[in-house]
Amino acid sequence: MADPDLAALQSDPELATxxxxxxxxxxxxxxxxxxxxxxxxxDRKTLNDVFRPFHTxxxxxxxxxxxxxxxxxxxxxxxxxRARFGEHRIGAAExxxxxxxxxxxxxxxxxxxxxxxxxxxxxxxxxxxxxxVALDRLTESGPADRxxxxxxxxxxxxxxxxxxxxxxxxxxxxxxTVKVDTRKxxxxxxxxxxxxxxxxxxxxxxxxxxxxDERLNxxxxxxxxxTSELQRGSIAMRLVPIRQTFQRMxxxxxxxxxxxxxxxxxxxxxxxxxLDRKVVEEISDPLMHMLRNSVDHGIEDAETRRRAGKPxxxxxxxxxxxxxxxxxxxxxxxxxxxxxxxxxRKAVAQQLVDPGVPLSEPEIHALIFRPGFSTAxxxxxxxxxxxxxxxxxxxxxxxxxxxxxxxxxxxxATFIIKLPLTLATIEGLLLSVGTQRFVLPTxxxxxxxxxxxxxxxxxxxxxxxxxxxxELLPLVRLADLFGIQGxxxxxxxxxxxxxxxxxxxxxxxxDQLLGKQEIVIKSLGEALVNITGVAGGAIxxxxxxxxxxxxxxxxxxxxxxxxxxxx
Amino acid sequence: MPREQSAVPAxxxxxxxxGKYLTFVLDAEEYAVSVLKVRxxxxxxxxxxxPQLPPYVKGVINLRGKVIPVVDLRLKFGMAAKxxxxxxxxxxxxxxxxxxxTVLMGVVVDSVSxxxxxxxxxxxDPPDFGQTADGNCxxxxxxxxxxxxxxxNLDSMLGAxxxxxxx
Numbered sequence: 001m002a003d004p005d006l007a008a009l010q011s012d013p014e015l016a017t018x019x020x021x022x023x024x025x026x027x028x029x030x031x032x033x034x035x036x037x038x039x040x041x042x043d044r045k046t047l048n049d050v051f052r053p054f055h056t057x058x059x060x061x062x063x064x065x066x067x068x069x070x071x072x073x074x075x076x077x078x079x080x081x082r083a084r085f086g087e088h089r090i091g092a093a094e095x096x097x098x099x100x101x102x103x104x105x106x107x108x109x110x111x112x113x114x115x116x117x118x119x120x121x122x123x124x125x126x127x128x129x130x131x132x133v134a135l136d137r138l139t140e141s142g143p144a145d146r147x148x149x150x151x152x153x154x155x156x157x158x159x160x161x162x163x164x165x166x167x168x169x170x171x172x173x174x175x176x177t178v179k180v181d182t183r184k185x186x187x188x189x190x191x192x193x194x195x196x197x198x199x200x201x202x203x204x205x206x207x208x209x210x211x212x213d214e215r216l217n218x219x220x221x222x223x224x225x226x227t228s229e230l231q232r233g234s235i236a237m238r239l240v241p242i243r244q245t246f247q248r249m250x251x252x253x254x255x256x257x258x259x260x261x262x263x264x265x266x267x268x269x270x271x272x273x274x275l276d277r278k279v280v281e282e283i284s285d286p287l288m289h290m291l292r293n294s295v296d297h298g299i300e301d302a303e304t305r306r307r308a309g310k311p312x313x314x315x316x317x318x319x320x321x322x323x324x325x326x327x328x329x330x331x332x333x334x335x336x337x338x339x340x341x342x343x344x345r346k347a348v349a350q351q352l353v354d355p356g357v358p359l360s361e362p363e364i365h366a367l368i369f370r371p372g373f374s375t376a377x378x379x380x381x382x383x384x385x386x387x388x389x390x391x392x393x394x395x396x397x398x399x400x401x402x403x404x405x406x407x408x409x410x411x412x413a414t415f416i417i418k419l420p421l422t423l424a425t426i427e428g429l430l431l432s433v434g435t436q437r438f439v440l441p442t443x444x445x446x447x448x449x450x451x452x453x454x455x456x457x458x459x460x461x462x463x464x465x466x467x468x469x470x471e472l473l474p475l476v477r478l479a480d481l482f483g484i485q486g487x488x489x490x491x492x493x494x495x496x497x498x499x500x501x502x503x504x505x506x507x508x509x510x511d512q513l514l515g516k517q518e519i520v521i522k523s524l525g526e527a528l529v530n531i532t533g534v535a536g537g538a539i540x541x542x543x544x545x546x547x548x549x550x551x552x553x554x555x556x557x558x559x560x561x562x563x564x565x566x567x
Numbered sequence: 568m569p570r571e572q573s574a575v576p577a578x579x580x581x582x583x584x585x586g587k588y589l590t591f592v593l594d595a596e597e598y599a600v601s602v603l604k605v606r607x608x609x610x611x612x613x614x615x616x617x618p619q620l621p622p623y624v625k626g627v628i629n630l631r632g633k634v635i636p637v638v639d640l641r642l643k644f645g646m647a648a649k650x651x652x653x654x655x656x657x658x659x660x661x662x663x664x665x666x667x668x669t670v671l672m673g674v675v676v677d678s679v680s681x682x683x684x685x686x687x688x689x690x691x692d693p694p695d696f697g698q699t700a701d702g703n704c705x706x707x708x709x710x711x712x713x714x715x716x717x718x719x720n721l722d723s724m725l726g727a728x729x730x731x732x733x734x
Contacts, residue, residue: 029666032666436615481618520636524632525634527635527664533618545615545629545634
């Protein structure tokens with residue numbers, strides 16, 4: 001391989017490790033999906049799933065100066081892109097070449113890995129060139145022309161020695177740290193979580209509660225204390241500062257500046273903010289896409305900036321901080337902001353929205369997260385094909401976070417990613433509605449009260465409001481939002497919980513409060529993501545599951561709903 | 568669980584489907600799923616309902632610390648609901664979803680009957696009803712000693728159900 005520039009990777013071993021492990025992940029996901037594609041070559045979703053990893057690898061390799069990897073990934077991306085838009089049908093020859101590319105890219109990555117560890121490298125130039133020619137020919141040949149291209153060379157160069165690859169990456173630092181397989185760490189964290197559940201099951205067992213034995217109680221209290229501490233400790237082991245990810249972004253911005261010819265300045269803050277290791281890993285792709293997007297669509301060229309009275313240097317900022325039980329990562333630029341009119345026009349042209357339906361500005365902004373949406377008039381090397389923001393939203397939502405846009409035309413745009421502290425235990429308020437129980441994280445609760453009759457009012461056409469001190473708050477029944485039968489219907493027999501969340505408060509009506517509990521958040525599994533108003537599940541002391549409520553989601557549900565008249 | 572099973576394409580030939588099957592009853596019919604998909608069979612337990620899901624998704628259960636969704640097959644097939652009894656079971660299955668991944672799901676059935684070998688020559692393609700809402704959830708029909716068992720393809724029935732397995 002003739003990449004002259006291994007320097008970027010050599011100078012930063014951590015970066016190299018992250019880049020390589022991500023690349024391997026992406027490549028193995030391609031392999032699985034290509035096989036699905038073979039069976040159903042016209043499936044858009046699978047095509048997108050195969051397309052995306054190549055797009056990401058191309059971008060990352062480009063940023064790190066691995067030119068031949070970038071070139072090859074780019075060719076495959078081109079081919080798949082035509083297929084995505086129905087201009088090219090994926091057949092046997094295409095599948096062969098895609099798989100050959102996956103193999104070659106994997107070998108090239110292994111080669112980078114072993115060269116970083118100090119082993120001599122292999123030369124992939126010829127294989128790479130042959131494959132690129134074949135891909136180009138196939139891409140251009142279009143659907144009618146079905147000739148099978150020259151078979152990619154099969155003379156495999158054996159992978160370099162595998163043993164002791166990591167040695168070269170350690171460097172000379174003598175920090176007192178131990179490297180542990182993350183799977184071991186994860187299973188430890190899981191086990192501690194189970195332990196905490198069993199501990200609380202014992203704690204609340206009627207047999208134990210019935211005993212007034214002092215020694216037993218003392219021991220139980222001790223057990224509880226140790227379990228909590230163990231849990232905190234195990235969770236802390238998974239936390240890492242976001243510094244490394246931010247460093248990669250600095251390099252990316254520098255390179256984007258070179259490629260786009262725009263003068264850029266990146267301001268970074270909050271690098272020491274600690275997040276779950278998994279979150280730090282998974283957030284880097286979205287951040288990359290967002291920065292590329294900001295540079296490409298946000299920051300204007302020097303001339304336009306001067307006319308607008310802005311400094312010639314485009315200013316990007318990247319910050320991380322904790323806020324009310326969330327970790328917030330914000331990416332902002334001082335560019336032109338989102339052009340709502342242009343986005344809407346484009347969305348109409350792409351038939352993503354009905355032109356007759358009026359949309360609010362935030363709704364229009366949200367359109368950029370739709371798959372296949374792009375406002376760039378032509379493809380650029382930097383941000384490509386409007387697949388970026390789709391990936392961003394997906395990745396953020398996989399982490400059970402959400403993404404918001406604040407944009408002012410002419411002044412700039414800010415993308416705010418809010419991530420929950422996954423895996424963390426949270427203190428929750430256990431409550432009941434009908435026969436069902438729910439947990440509400442205590443950080444979302446301002447207060448709870450039992451309203452007297454003269455404090456609740458039925459506003460015609462609007463529904464109930466409750467007066468809490470001087471404030472009149474909309475009263476929302478959880479039973480209505482979730483369609484639960486058999487709940488208390490009279491507000492003065494119920495409990496009202498005032499939810500703390502900006503921009504405004506909301507009063508949630510439930511039947512009863514059952515107590516406070518330390519709970520482990522469990523995801524509802526891969527199947528049931530994106531249930532609005534539900535943040536996950538908690539296993540209660542009796543082994544049953546109760547849903548964890550998400551205050552923000554409940555507000556969104558309420559807004560979506562027509563006013564309720566039920567009294 | 569072996570992955571190859573999940574990669575079986577839509578029913579084009581019945582040849583590939585011979586093997587061991589778990590059979591169960593729903594209403595008056597007998598159904599079968601490949602034992603390779605089955606993780607375990609449990610008694611009906613408390614199901615926590617989850618809002619915003621189609622009625623055939625009964626909710627989630629705690630399977631030894633794992634939270635898994637549960638689907639009532641009667642409701643999924645549009646049959647009348649029936650109260651759960653002593654004989655009602657939850658079959659825990661591996662369902663292939665997008666990206667080659669699998670998720671665990673529980674499937675509520677009236678009762679579980681048997682594990683049996685079904686050979687390829689006992690199988691017939693399901694009759695063509697044209698395009699149906701449920702797609703190709705029936706893999707094949709097995710004719711055994713004058714009875715018919717319906718072989719279900721859980722991957723295309725549940726794994727591709729976008730209301731159940733959300734993006």
